[in-house]
Amino acid sequence: MRPLISVVNLSKTYEGGFTALHDISLEIREGEILALLGPNGAGKTTLISIVCGIVNPGGGSVTVDGFDIVADYRQSRERIGLVPQELTTDAFESVWNTVSFTRGLFGKAPDPDYIEQLLKDLSLWDKKDNRIMQLSGGMKRRLMIAKALSHEPRILFLDEPTAGVDVSLRQDMWGLVRRLRESGVTIILTTHYIEEAEEIADRVGVINRGRIVVVEDKVELMRKMGSKQLTLDLHDTLDQVPEALAEYGLELQNDGQQLVYTYDVHRERTGITALLGALSEAGIRFRDLKTDQSSLEDIFVNLVREQE
Amino acid sequence: MNWRGVLAIYRFEMARTFRTLFQSVVSPVISTALYFVVFGSAIGSRIQEVEGVSYGSFIVPGLIMLSLMTQSVSNASFGIYFPKFTGTIYEILSAPISYLEIAFGYVGAAATKSVMVGLIILATAGLFVPLEIAHPWWMLLFLLLTAITFSLFGFIIGIWADNFEKLQIIPLLVVTPLVFLGGSFYSVDMLPPVWQKISLLNPVMYLVSGFRWSFYELSDVTVGVSLLMICVFLGACIFLVWRIFATGYRIKT
Structure with missing residues (x-):
């Protein structure tokens, strides 16, 4: 399938010498929701601003639906809508007029x-009919x-759409984004909110220090990079992990009442059966057990940490 | 051409004028009426006539030019500076509209507003002094060319300015003095010879002179020179705007 946006x-290096983007390449598919995650100053807004025409690109190229953003800026821009991070509006204008103004600015006949x-x-x-300031x-x-x-x-860029928004409105916004995708x-x-990406994105791109760290299908990313944890609630508290269990890399938590085992779900052997056998041999009994899958947030934090 | 985009900017700017009607239209009319009281009555009673035209009537073209130039500069500079200040410029920059079309929208609206003010002042002046317009089409041509030129100049100032002080500094320290010293309220012939020569360096003098000629056929320089000077100034402004857009100066990073 031909990408709708191809970077x-x-x-991009700004006048002061700060390089916001380093040779970024990225493809965005038609009809998807792509979440770009990254810490402050990672280059997310610069990337969006270049695609939308607000910031001049340094090197490289961007095409939107096959149109170059510089040479064919009219065709590329008319396909894009942008919701910036800041609520920048003309406070004295009415809601109807400001929306109609934008439609006219993009060369569309009144409707x-x-x-x-x-x-x-x-x-x-x-x-x-209300003024925006109201x-x-x-x-x-x-x-x-x-x-x-x-x-x-056909394309909507949302730069931090739920920054500073309460929980209820955030849910409404997610619903709206889903409806737009359906249309x-x-x-x-x-976004800064990892749960937002986890909730609504089809694919996730992590950007850090002006470089794309990973772009992957969300489910696949969590499957590939996620780890699982097995938590055992012990019958009797332990002061330390016994020597015989050292090879499993167990962590003692909750004042010695819990043993936590982290394992890779993709390995041929997770080591759980062997661990349970070793616990039995060591005479360690447990009352309950549970497993947890790492979240997108854990993956994101690990990826960014690896870069640093 | 994205004419709908040009029209959207034009309408948006004109709507701002009508939202701030007092500041945009009524205020210059009141200022002009005050000029008539001060210059027309107080000074005019001592000067009587300038080359056969009563002093009150003589200063009308100068007064219109004063308002036309200052209004053009302030309307256009504020028009483009305000979106930069509030951040709404993102919308213009991300739209499928060329720099030329952006300039058309802002400069067109600014020039329209200042021409409106100029015509209102002309009508107001008619209440105070007898008026005659010997060459109405020339008068309109000078009015339009001056409004467009100074709106372009204001547009340049609006792009250059990165704070409100800079927005005001050129109109206050350059435009207004040049207009006052450009023969708005006197004929250059009334000055000592040295000052007559210095006045020739003032570009505004040529505009006032040409505009006054269209009323009373009185001028400090020939009308052809006036027209040439305004065309030179217009060309210089167009060149500067073109360079600004070609380099993205103070618009895009």
């Missing part, structure tokens, strides 16, 4: 029916999305 060896439906979908219809933070966030969708783009919009979102 090839993209680099009051579409704008009406858009505002209704985003629960802003009853605020259409809206709550959550409404402003939705308004930014309405503006980004006003010209019916055929390709979505690229950057």
